[in-house]
Amino acid sequence: MTITRNSSLLERLQAHKEEGYLSLHMPGHKENTGLASYLNVLNADLDITELPGFDDLHDPEEVLARSMKKAAALWDVPKSWFQVNGSTGALLAAIRGATRRGDKILVARNCHKAIYHAMELCGLEPVFLLPPVEETFGLSGSITPEMVASALEAHPDVKLIVYPSPTYDGVLSDTAGICAVAHEKSIPVLVDEAHGAHLGLTDHFPPHAMAQGADMAVASLHKMLPSLTQTAILHATGRFLKIPQINRQTGIFQSSSPSYLLMASMDGCIRLLEEQKEELFAAWSRRLAEFDDLAKGLKHLRLPGHGGEAGASYPGIFGLDPAKIVISTRNSALNGVELMERLREDYKIELEMALDRYAVAMTGLGTDDTMPARLAQALLELDEKYGPAQEVAPLETLQELPPRKMSIEEAAMTEGGVDFLYDSMGKVCGEYIWAYPPGIPLITPGEVITPALVADVERLYRAGVKLIGTRGKPPYTTVAIEG
Numbered sequence: 093m094t095i096t097r098n099s100s101l102l103e104r105l106q107a108h109k110e111e112g113y114l115s116l117h118m119p120g121h122k123e124n125t126g127l128a129s130y131l132n133v134l135n136a137d138l139d140i141t142e143l144p145g146f147d148d149l150h151d152p153e154e155v156l157a158r159s160m161k162k163a164a165a166l167w168d169v170p171k172s173w174f175q176v177n178g179s180t181g182a183l184l185a186a187i188r189g190a191t192r193r194g195d196k197i198l199v200a201r202n203c204h205k206a207i208y209h210a211m212e213l214c215g216l217e218p219v220f221l222l223p224p225v226e227e228t229f230g231l232s233g234s235i236t237p238e239m240v241a242s243a244l245e246a247h248p249d250v251k252l253i254v255y256p257s258p259t260y261d262g263v264l265s266d267t268a269g270i271c272a273v274a275h276e277k278s279i280p281v282l283v284d285e286a287h288g289a290h291l292g293l294t295d296h297f298p299p300h301a302m303a304q305g306a307d308m309a310v311a312s313l314h315k316m317l318p319s320l321t322q323t324a325i326l327h328a329t330g331r332f333l334k335i336p337q338i339n340r341q342t343g344i345f346q347s348s349s350p351s352y353l354l355m356a357s358m359d360g361c362i363r364l365l366e367e368q369k370e371e372l373f374a375a376w377s378r379r380l381a382e383f384d385d386l387a388k389g390l391k392h393l394r395l396p397g398h399g400g401e402a403g404a405s406y407p408g409i410f411g412l413d414p415a416k417i418v419i420s421t422r423n424s425a426l427n428g429v430e431l432m433e434r435l436r437e438d439y440k441i442e443l444e445m446a447l448d449r450y451a452v453a454m455t456g457l458g459t460d461d462t463m464p465a466r467l468a469q470a471l472l473e474l475d476e477k478y479g480p481a482q483e484v485a486p487l488e489t490l491q492e493l494p495p496r497k498m499s500i501e502e503a504a505m506t507e508g509g510v511d512f513l514y515d516s517m518g519k520v521c522g523e524y525i526w527a528y529p530p531g532i533p534l535i536t537p538g539e540v541i542t543p544a545l546v547a548d549v550e551r552l553y554r555a556g557v558k559l560i561g562t563r564g565k566p567p568y569t570t571v572a573i574e575g
């Protein structure tokens with residue numbers, strides 16, 4: 093099928109399908125409809141509304157209530173809610189349900205934008221935890237119990253702790269250690285486990301956050317498991333939190349007309365896991381091990397925790413999720429964005445994301461037997477063809493927080509003037525600037541525009557990373573407020 097400017101979205105989707113790309117991006121079913129029958133039949137002829145016999149997500153009593161109970165049993169938690177507005181909606185609900193306006197929250201700087209939006213909407217005061225920049229690959233490392241303990245010393249009035257584990261790059265934090273510190277002070281811990289729906293269900297992957305003591309965790313079923321895009325799950329214990337309040341909030345941040353196709357995919361996914369998780373996860377893990385074996389010969393591209401570095405550990409990183417294959421281009425003549433382009437154009441392999449120094453291949457429960465050889469072969473060839481290059485230093489904004497002059501909400505709501513970024517150094521930024529994915533801000537509203545920010549923006553631009561300013565302006569200009 094030839095695609096023209098006028099081609100519809102459906103035609104584009106069909107043409108993409110015909111191309112036969114290897115999916116190393118979301119969703120976790122990898123378009124592998126052979127994995128389970130429910131993935132094949134979720135069409136408009138099943139797209140109904142809350143008719144008798146089909147239950148109601150906003151007042152579940154029958155089939156949905158039973159399915160969510162099964163999910164809670166699978167993760168071994170007291171309460172789980174299906175979510176049709178992704179981890180985004182679940183995080184908004186969890187944060188609003190656990191805080192009151194004006195509360196302080198301890199939050200990892202490398203959080204996803206959903207958490208920044210929750211803080212803005214709920215009028216929360218963030219105390220940022222800046223994760224260490226891991227030296228070998230320049231990834232944002234883990235949040236540690238020690239960092240949490242010292243932040244709580246300085247801010248004993250914190251009401252909630254939030255951080256991602258695993259991160260977009262698969263970096264895990266020591267949730268058991270963090271919960272021990274937090275619980276001593278009766279402070280609840282919410283783990284953004286959007287990338288970790290597969291964790292802890294079998295011994296093939298590390299334990300999930302709730303098993304390590306988290307009070308709430310949010311996981312995108314769609315990211316790693318075979319469930320349709322937008323589906324997620326929120327888990328909670330009643331410890332330090334009021335379940336009815338969280339329940340109420342889940343109703344606020346989701347459509348009043350949740351899609352039965354999305355809900356049937358969550359129900360199907362839970363049933364599939366109940367029946368076949370051991371063999372499906374064993375096969376996934378075997379494919380990852382096969383990839384590791386085949387990719388051992390890389391010379392310049394590096395694979396933290398994979399290939400020749402399978403099982404390796406790195407200072408600043410508590411653990412790595414093996415489902416993510418981070419491809420470090422730090423020593424390669426290709427940068428992350430170029431690597432992603434070469435894989436797409438020369439090998440029909442589509443990755444999840446790229447920044448200047450690395451790219452991320454996301455495997456999932458739908459990853460099939462073709463992945464190991466196809467990805468390893470492509471990487472080995474590109475490694476040989478493009479060769480080595482001088483190392484690039486990590487981004488400067490990962491290493492130091494800029495000074496804050498206003499709250500996020502105040503700055504985001506102030507009109508300000510649109511300035512060329514270079515001319516706005518020293519002024520207060522009126523917006524977020526991030527690459528999406530991963531949706532982690534280089535700067536947030538209310539922070540001062542520093543030379544480090546300008547250098548990072550320019551560097552990412554030159555590397556081909558598309559940056560987004562959240563007021564819709566191209567980020568070489570920004571909304572700046574006289575500070």
Ligand SMILES: Cc1ncc(COP(=O)(O)O)c(C=O)c1O
Nearest residue numbers: 178179180204256260284286312
């Ligand atoms: C760390 C993290 N948290 C939350 C989200 C939001 O998840 P969703 O797309 O399911 O709304 C994302 C999305 O990529 C993410 O990377």
